[in-house]
Amino acid sequence: MRDADVVVVGAGLAGLSAARTLLDAGRSAIVLEARDRVGGRTEGDVIDGHPVELGGTWIGEGHSEMYRLVADLGLETFPTWNDAGSLLLDLSGKRSRLAPTKGATPKLNPIALADLAQGLARYGRLARSVNPRAPWTHPKAETLDGQTYETWVRRNLRTPTGRAYFRVLAEAVYAADPADLSLLHTLFYTASNGDLETLASTDRGAQKDRVAGGSVQVAEGLATGLDVRLNTPVRRIAQDADGITVTAGDGTAFTGRHVIVAVPPTLAGRLDYDPLLPAWRDQLTQRAPAGTVVKCFASYPTPFWREEDLNGQAVSDTGPVKVTFDVSPPGAEIGVLLGFVEGGDARRWQRLPDGERRRQVLDCFTGYFGPAAATPMTYLEKDWSAEEFTRGCYGAHFAPGTWTSYGPALREPIGRIHWAGAEYAVEWSGYMEGAVRSGRHTAGEILRAANR
Amino acid sequence: MRDADVVVVGAGLAGLSAARTLLDAGRSAIVLEARDRVGGRTEGDVIDGHPVELGGTWIGEGHSEMYRLVADLGLETFPTWNDAGSLLLDLSGKRSRLAPTKGATPKLNPIALADLAQGLARYGRLARSVNPRAPWTHPKAETLDGQTYETWVRRNLRTPTGRAYFRVLAEAVYAADPADLSLLHTLFYTASNGDLETLASTDRGAQKDRVAGGSVQVAEGLATGLDVRLNTPVRRIAQDADGITVTAGDGTAFTGRHVIVAVPPTLAGRLDYDPLLPAWRDQLTQRAPAGTVVKCFASYPTPFWREEDLNGQAVSDTGPVKVTFDVSPPGAEIGVLLGFVEGGDARRWQRLPDGERRRQVLDCFTGYFGPAAATPMTYLEKDWSAEEFTRGCYGAHFAPGTWTSYGPALREPIGRIHWAGAEYAVEWSGYMEGAVRSGRHTAGEILRAANR
Numbered sequence: 001m002r003d004a005d006v007v008v009v010g011a012g013l014a015g016l017s018a019a020r021t022l023l024d025a026g027r028s029a030i031v032l033e034a035r036d037r038v039g040g041r042t043e044g045d046v047i048d049g050h051p052v053e054l055g056g057t058w059i060g061e062g063h064s065e066m067y068r069l070v071a072d073l074g075l076e077t078f079p080t081w082n083d084a085g086s087l088l089l090d091l092s093g094k095r096s097r098l099a100p101t102k103g104a105t106p107k108l109n110p111i112a113l114a115d116l117a118q119g120l121a122r123y124g125r126l127a128r129s130v131n132p133r134a135p136w137t138h139p140k141a142e143t144l145d146g147q148t149y150e151t152w153v154r155r156n157l158r159t160p161t162g163r164a165y166f167r168v169l170a171e172a173v174y175a176a177d178p179a180d181l182s183l184l185h186t187l188f189y190t191a192s193n194g195d196l197e198t199l200a201s202t203d204r205g206a207q208k209d210r211v212a213g214g215s216v217q218v219a220e221g222l223a224t225g226l227d228v229r230l231n232t233p234v235r236r237i238a239q240d241a242d243g244i245t246v247t248a249g250d251g252t253a254f255t256g257r258h259v260i261v262a263v264p265p266t267l268a269g270r271l272d273y274d275p276l277l278p279a280w281r282d283q284l285t286q287r288a289p290a291g292t293v294v295k296c297f298a299s300y301p302t303p304f305w306r307e308e309d310l311n312g313q314a315v316s317d318t319g320p321v322k323v324t325f326d327v328s329p330p331g332a333e334i335g336v337l338l339g340f341v342e343g344g345d346a347r348r349w350q351r352l353p354d355g356e357r358r359r360q361v362l363d364c365f366t367g368y369f370g371p372a373a374a375t376p377m378t379y380l381e382k383d384w385s386a387e388e389f390t391r392g393c394y395g396a397h398f399a400p401g402t403w404t405s406y407g408p409a410l411r412e413p414i415g416r417i418h419w420a421g422a423e424y425a426v427e428w429s430g431y432m433e434g435a436v437r438s439g440r441h442t443a444g445e446i447l448r449a450a451n452r
Numbered sequence: 453m454r455d456a457d458v459v460v461v462g463a464g465l466a467g468l469s470a471a472r473t474l475l476d477a478g479r480s481a482i483v484l485e486a487r488d489r490v491g492g493r494t495e496g497d498v499i500d501g502h503p504v505e506l507g508g509t510w511i512g513e514g515h516s517e518m519y520r521l522v523a524d525l526g527l528e529t530f531p532t533w534n535d536a537g538s539l540l541l542d543l544s545g546k547r548s549r550l551a552p553t554k555g556a557t558p559k560l561n562p563i564a565l566a567d568l569a570q571g572l573a574r575y576g577r578l579a580r581s582v583n584p585r586a587p588w589t590h591p592k593a594e595t596l597d598g599q600t601y602e603t604w605v606r607r608n609l610r611t612p613t614g615r616a617y618f619r620v621l622a623e624a625v626y627a628a629d630p631a632d633l634s635l636l637h638t639l640f641y642t643a644s645n646g647d648l649e650t651l652a653s654t655d656r657g658a659q660k661d662r663v664a665g666g667s668v669q670v671a672e673g674l675a676t677g678l679d680v681r682l683n684t685p686v687r688r689i690a691q692d693a694d695g696i697t698v699t700a701g702d703g704t705a706f707t708g709r710h711v712i713v714a715v716p717p718t719l720a721g722r723l724d725y726d727p728l729l730p731a732w733r734d735q736l737t738q739r740a741p742a743g744t745v746v747k748c749f750a751s752y753p754t755p756f757w758r759e760e761d762l763n764g765q766a767v768s769d770t771g772p773v774k775v776t777f778d779v780s781p782p783g784a785e786i787g788v789l790l791g792f793v794e795g796g797d798a799r800r801w802q803r804l805p806d807g808e809r810r811r812q813v814l815d816c817f818t819g820y821f822g823p824a825a826a827t828p829m830t831y832l833e834k835d836w837s838a839e840e841f842t843r844g845c846y847g848a849h850f851a852p853g854t855w856t857s858y859g860p861a862l863r864e865p866i867g868r869i870h871w872a873g874a875e876y877a878v879e880w881s882g883y884m885e886g887a888v889r890s891g892r893h894t895a896g897e898i899l900r901a902a903n904r
Contacts (some may be wrong), residue, residue, distance in 0.1 A: 146606075146631035148852045150598040179853035266738045270722040279744070279802055279837035283844060287851075289738035292731070297756045330876035345859050350731055386729035392735060399739075399851030400600045401631035403801050 004227070007246045007256040009234045009271075012040020013056075013432055014420040015262030016222040017439030023226065025447050030254055031226055032246065033234035034389045039219035039395055040263075041422075042432065043361070047336060047378050048299050050329035051214040054382040055393065056432045057327075059215075060206035061198055065216070065440075066437040073221035076200060079208040080202045081326040084272035085309040091168070097310075103382035112161035117156045119166060124196055133193035133426045134184040134259055135184055136407040147406040149186045150178035153389035164317040172315075172323045173199055173430075174397050175291030177343040182400040190399075202313070204323075205450045208433065212330070215432065236276040237261070239416045241304040258446045260440060262420040265396045266290055267389065270449075277414055284406040286421070287399060288394020292346040294383040295363045296321065298376035303328045303335025305369040312337060319345035321364035336372065337365055350383055357381070395430045396423045409435055418442045456480040456679070458898060459708040461686045464492020464531040465508075465884055468674040469891030475678065480635030481704055483678055483696065486685035486841045493845055493874075494716075494884065499788060499830050500751050502781035503666040506834040507747075507780075507845065508884045511667075512658035513605050513650055515885035517892075518670070522663055529661040530843045533778040537761040540820055542768035543563075543620070544612040549762075564613035564759045571609045575639075576648055584644035584877045587636055588859035597856040601638045603631035603860065614768040624767075624775045625651055625674035625882075626849050627743030629795040637850040647871065654765070654777075658883060665773070667884065675875040684839070689713070689729060690726040691868045709897045714872040714891060716863065717848045719741055719864035725869070733866055736858040739851060740845020740875070746835045748791045748813045751826035755780045755787025757821040764789060766820040771797035773816035789817055789825065802835055825897040847882045850874045870894045 008015045011033035019029040037043070038412050058076060059066045060376035061168050070077055086097035089108075096107040108116070126451040138144060153166045170178045170186065193199045199206050211217060236247040237259055244259045263269050269285025276282070303326060305312050312326025312335075328335045339361055341349050349357055358379055365373035386395035411424050420442040425434030458474050462468045463485035467658035469480040473903060489495070497505040510528060512519045522529055531736035538549035541560075548559040559834060560568070560687055582590050601622055609615045622638065623632045645651045651658050658825040689711055696711045713720045721737025728734070755778060757764050764787075773791035780787045791813055795800050810831055844853025863876050873896040877886030 112514075142631070146602040147600055148598055148603070150852070151603050154598075177853050177857065179594070179856070180851070234864075276838070276840050279843075280799060281833060283741065283799070283837055286741035286843070289735065292735060308477070344853075344857050347732060347735070357866060380823060385735055386728070388728050393737070399632070400602070401629050401796075401851075404631070405629065405796050 002030070002229075002253065004030040004257045004261060006258045006443075007032065007244065008260045008262055009237075009246065010040060010262035011038040011219070011423075012221060012262060012421070013042065013222070013435035014261065015040070015441035016219055016226065017436045018211070018262060018420050018443040019049065019226050019262050019361045020222055020273050021440045021443035022446070024390060025443075029317050029445045030232050030256070031249065032232045032254065033228055033230050038223045038230075038231050039216045039392060042216045042219055043229055043382075043385070044214040044277065045380065050332055050334065050336070052166045052297055052327065052336065052380070053210075054362050055384070056215055057210060059211065059403055059432065060208045061204050062194060063428060063431065065436045066131040068244055069218055069222070069436065073218065075221070076212045076331050078370065079209055080207050080214050080424035081328060082202050082311055084306045085311045088214060088310055088314040088336040090165040090314065090368070092317060095159065100313040106159055107391055108176065112159040113377065115159040115162035116165055120196060123158055123190075126415045127187045127190040127195065130187040130191045130430065131185070132188050134407070138184070141184060141404050142273050143402055144187060145182050145184035145402075147183050148179050148181050148400055149299060151182045153178055156232050160173040162254040165267075168315055168322050169196070171343045171345075172340065172428055173344040175293035175346070175392075175394055180343070180397065180399060182398050182401050182403060185398040188277060188403065189429055192425065192427055192434070194429070201331060215315060218432070230428065232341070234271060236272040244416050251278060257450075258416045260418045260420050260442050262448070264276055264290055264392070264421060265423055266391055268419070273417070280406065281408050284402070284409045287398040287402045289392070289399075290385065290396055291394055292343055292385050292394045294341040294346050294381055294407055296341060297327070297378075298337050298339075298365060299378045300337075300372065300376055302333060304372045305335070308370065310369060311431075312369070316368070319339055320349045320360050322363070325377065334377070337369070340365060346383075346385070350385070413445065418445060454482070454484040454677075455707045456706065457708055458710045458712060458895075459484065459688075459696065459706050459713045460714055462492060462873075463490040463671070463675060463680050464714060464872065464873070465494065465671055465674070465887035466891035466894075467492070468678065468713065469670055469888045469904045470673055470712050470714060470872050470895040471678050473895035474898070477895075481679065482708070483675075483680040484684045484686050484700065484706065485680055485682050488682050488851035489673045490680060490682075493667045493836070493842060494671055495834075496666040497832065499749055499832055500734035500786055502784055502786065502788070504749055504779065504788065504832070505662070505667050505835070506644040508667055509662060510659040511559045511663065511884065512660045513656050515883065516647060517888045518885045521670055521674070521756055521888065525670065526781050527669055527673070528664045528796070530664050530782050531661055532659050533780060534654050534763055536758040537763040539767065539857070540731060540762055541820045542766065542770065542820070543616040543863060544769060546613065560613055564611040565771050566613035567609055567611040568617055572648060573616050574608055575642075575714045577641035579639045579647065580637040582636070582643045584640050584881065586807070586859070587640040587855045593856050597634050597636035597637050597852055597854070598640060600631050600852055601633040601635050604635045605630055620767055621648070621652060623795045623797075624792065627745035627794040627844075627846055628849050632849065632851060634796070634850050634852040634855060636855050640855065641881055644877065644879060644886070645847065645883070659777075670884070673872070677800075686723060688724040688867060690725065696868045696904065710868045710870060712870045712872050712894050712898070716842065716873060717875055718843055729866055732861050736745075736854070738859060739854045740848040742842070742848055743846055744795055744836065744837050745845045746793040746798050746802060746833055748793060749779070749830075749832040750814065750817060750825065751791050751830045752787045752789070752824065752828055756786060757823045758789070760822065762821060768816075768820070771816070772812050776817070776820060780836070786829070791816060791823070798835075798837070802837070803888070865897065870897060
């Protein structure tokens with residue numbers, strides 16, 4: 001069978017959620033996946049016999065669909081490790097410890113603290129004024145989209161610590177440098193994810209919970225009973241008055257009434273389309289680059305940092321690892337540190353030889369958590385920008401000028417071609433939650449069109 | 453024969469110049485071209501029996517290789533129409549006329565004039581400090597690359613007229629909006645093309661001369677005697693220790709020792725590579741979008757604007773056509789106006805119905821040159837962003853953060869894969885001259901490697 005009501009390109013959370021929604025509504029769907037596995041930007045691996053998440057990891061405050069899905073699939077969540085100690089803040093040469101409850105105040109000098117507080121308040125007000133459904137309709141959209149986030153930081157924060165905090169925050173959230181980002185884009189993303197505090201937090205924030213056994217099980221559960229064709233990279237999408245034909249790299253053709261392209265924008269832009277996509281849409285995907293992030297894991301006999309009253313979370317402005325988490329498997333003895341190498345750090349670091357990359361990461365871990373971090377049992381890294389069928393994580397970001405020029409093209413179907421993915425989500429953009437909601441929304445768009 | 457020393461992808465000026473250089477050095481080259489014609493972003497058409505240039509048009513001050521090539525091919529140049537009258541300047545609601553000699557002073561109010569003069573001087577100093585071979589090595593590269601050109605304009609120009617001038621200039625030069633552009637990128641481009649005055653000028657500037665009969669004849673002349681395979685879109689490039697295999701869409705394979713990819717960066721990024729391109733290079737092409745420009749031509753029984761003491765050149769800050777030229781065929785009776793629709797104007801305008809697009813363009817022409825412009829004999833438009841094998845003109849531009857993060861990846865070969873095109877030129881980037889120089893340079897890179 002190579003015909004269905006809808007052909008879905010990509011078996012990530014968005015594509016699988018779309019197909020599931022269509023099936024539940026009595027329609028047929030075939031999901032074509034380039035890789036030999038489902039899950040897209042969620043992927044499971046094993047470190048010392050315990051599951052680790054190479055990709056998407058967290059479910060957070062307000063991610064209602066993911067929590068429901070996890071429960072429906074018979075899976076369980078557990079809280080991100082947040083107890084037994086403080087977060088380590090290492091900004092502009094000064095270290096401080098911070099109790100990890102949302103809204104806690106770092107022990108910084110009063111001037112830096114006032115600067116940071118004012119910056120956060122000002123940024124928060126701006127973000128609340130942006131409608132994540134249509135950022136380009138903001139009365140000052142052109143001004144906000146005409147500058148980089150970096151420009152805003154330089155203008156609105158006066159202390160090195162305040163600036164460092166805002167910069168590290170952007171790197172951690174977008175896996176991009178502050179210079180890469182349109183201010184309007186960061187405001188959109190913040191509004192889409194509640195507020196800056198939610199985005200940045202574990203406790204009651206976007207990094208609140210994890211899935212026991214690994215997040216990839218959600219994709220695997222969603223895929224159960226769906227018609228998913230693995231190892232089927234799509235090359236070409238043709239549409240006419242009757243329907244669509246989706247052709248794989250080996251020439252196999254699949255037909256349907258609609259197609260949902262549920263891959264990151266930069267990959268969607270590399271497919272062949274017949275007829276050609278309008279210039280407007282093609283130029284949008286030329287301007288939707290993916291971030292740059294590598295996840296680095298190191299395992300130890302115990303989570304020794306907890307003895308030092310540290311919770312394994314570090315936020316630093318000296319890389320290459322600027323953000324860390326304790327991702328030790330719950331109930332096990334071993335300790336696992338996760339370090340992110342992001343943005344410009346990743347671009348430099350990924351070109352180093354293997355040994356040197358590892359050395360730099362462990363140097364960071366040692367600097368944050370002491371000499372015991374220097375000798376892990378196992379060291380593991382995953383560079384998402386080197387993946388043929390992803391080419392960057394966490395997701396696409398927009399440079400200045402893109403939202404105001406091309407924003408309306410983002411979610412608009414082109415005839416029978418529809419778009420889905422974490423990038424297309426109005427709510428919880430960039431998260432697993434956003435991917436699921438976007439997939440369901442796009443499936444609904446097709447169901448509504450068919451009912452008219 | 454499907455084997456040569458070098459396989460060249462793209463029969464634009466860069467690819468053809470590269471192949472010609474290789475042939476002259478005794479090497480063999482096959483040029484694969486997706487279209488049914490050579491010339492790439494230069495293309496000829498006819499209006500009322502006279503040649504027009506749908507793409508690249510001008511040869512300017514310092515474009516020594518193009519002048520030599522034109523002479524070698526037995527072609528001739530003629531000066532861009534610049535006589536009989538003034539350029540029309542229409543900025544922030546005020547019109548003035550400007551005699552078209554380089555360095556002439558527009559008749560603006562003294563405050564606007566002082567503002568503009570100071571802005572030009574300041575920008576010029578900055579541009580002279582940037583090395584176009586390696587913009588990322590500038591001591592303030594991160595600061596310059598961390599802001600948009602728009603941010604610089606807002607900070608450094610105080611009058612509406614001064615800002616309008618700088619904005620229109622950027623739109624005309626990059627076919628992009630001031631918000632889209634890294635300041636460092638515009639400084640690189642300015643340095644690569646001499647200075648701002650050269651970039652902006654006809655008389656003694658980058659728009660000085662044209663090729664009699666049309667610029668596409670240069671590509672056609674270069675192609676004579678070369679092994680060019682038309683209608684051969686390339687899909688895949690594989691390399692190993694022995695050489696390269698370049699596979700076309702229909703499966704035909706060509707082999708060689710090296711390959712030169714001489715297509716715009718956004719198209720180079722859409723090919724399949726085996727082994728995969730490094731993350732660094734792939735993410736660069738995700739960040740090298742092409743500009744947005746439509747060329748609109750209207751022909752009239754005579755160049756009637758010359759009677760009104762106007763030279764057919766208009767520069768306005770109210771679109772969609774903000775820049776015009778008199779491109780009447782020399783020696784003929786008819787008059788031809790060329791209008792550019794660029795950047796954000798083009799992105800809105802290209803989605804209008806045919807009749808409305810034409811109406812808006814002719815309204816602009818009428819506003820600048822009088823009611824006679826409303827009824828052309830022939831109207832013709834060319835939207836380069838709608839072209840499958842170009843996807844935007846004049847060329848790629850870099851958003852903030854790209855030069856500093858990925859600059860060194862731009863011209864560096866990946867094993868046996870080399871890059872060429874107007875985007876890769878150190879001198880005269882973005883012009884036909886840059887394409888020719890880049891093609892020759894890249895061919896030289898291969899010849900030098902082979903001789904080692």
